Amino acid sequence: MSTKQYEFILTSRPAPGVGQITLNRPKALNALCSPLFAELNDALTQFDADDDVRALVLTGSERAFAAGADIKEMKDKEFSDVFKNRFLENWSLMTSFRKPIIAAVSGYALGGGCELALMCDIILASPRRWNSASGPCDREVTHDGTDADRPEHKRARGGGWGMVSRVVGEGEGQVVAEAVAMASTIASKSQIAVQAGKEAVNAAYEHTLVEGLRYERRLFHGMFATKDQKEGMSAFAEKRKPTWTHS
Structure with a gap:
């Protein structure tokens, strides 16, 4: 993969056979916009074509995986524009990606951010903050940073909805570390x-x-x-x- 520089994402290879994409709009809590997805799709395409990459990790920051779609981008659009230009249609390109993708979710994963995590094959989540990727994304739970270890949250996270594969330890960076370890295991297979x-x-x-x-x-x-x-x-x-x- 080339050393191409992006504005809204970072790419790396944290382990043999593993590629990583980190959403990088910190001031907007990684809110999703069309330019970000253009970069994401470009990076995915390059990783998909690279035989040395056999599994991928997608993550954000400790504070926010992705705080939904960027409403500022949408608020002034009109039907003729979004229909003619197929607005958001390329946001699901990653679902055609053949290599396994692990979402490492810490902090908020709201609205489109929850949907982005769900487009991955496996979700590992940090318990540091309650996020909609750990529960019913259509109801968006409370988004108030409530402790994810409360019993009702555990039920939503594991027993009822099954959206998250595993909740990992609370240490900073641990969710990404465990996602990379899991991706390394997958990459070691045929x-x-x-x-x-x-x-x-x-x-x-x-x-x-x-x-x-x-x-x-x-x-x-x-x-x-x-x-x-x-x-x-x-x-x-x-x-x-x-x-x-x-x-």
Whole structure:
């Protein structure tokens, strides 16, 4: 990936096989705007084309993952403008990204910020502040920084809504550190198998159970045409660590 400089995001490679995108509009609490998404989509496209990157972390700041869409950008727009120019349509491009994306959420994740986290495959959240990515995003909870460890918040976060995969420790930077560690684990696997697994999971949301299982089974069959399938099963039988070629 090039060392391209962006205005509203930062890109890095915090670990082998892992790319990281950090939203960087601190004065606006990382509010989402069209220029930010143009940069985000550009960075995603570059990471997607880079064979050395096999998993991605998306994060914001300790105070705010993303405080919703930028209302200042929207308030004066009119129908003819937003319809003709397909306003916001490119904001969901990341859902077509083939590599796993982990959202590391700390602080506020409101409105569009919650939706951005939900477009990722896995969400890790910090308990430092209560955020809508830890509960019902359509109701936006209270946004008042309430303690996320209160029992009613725990129920919304885990038992009822299931939006967050795991709430991590409270230390500064810990949610990003754990997301990078998880991404590193994913990156250590066969890239082609991981991407096929993501495709199967996503397809299951759009099909019946029978069709989803059939789709997953066909992808499983297809893995037998890969070198990594032979290497993985041989390594398991021989009780050794596999050496993936991602082919």
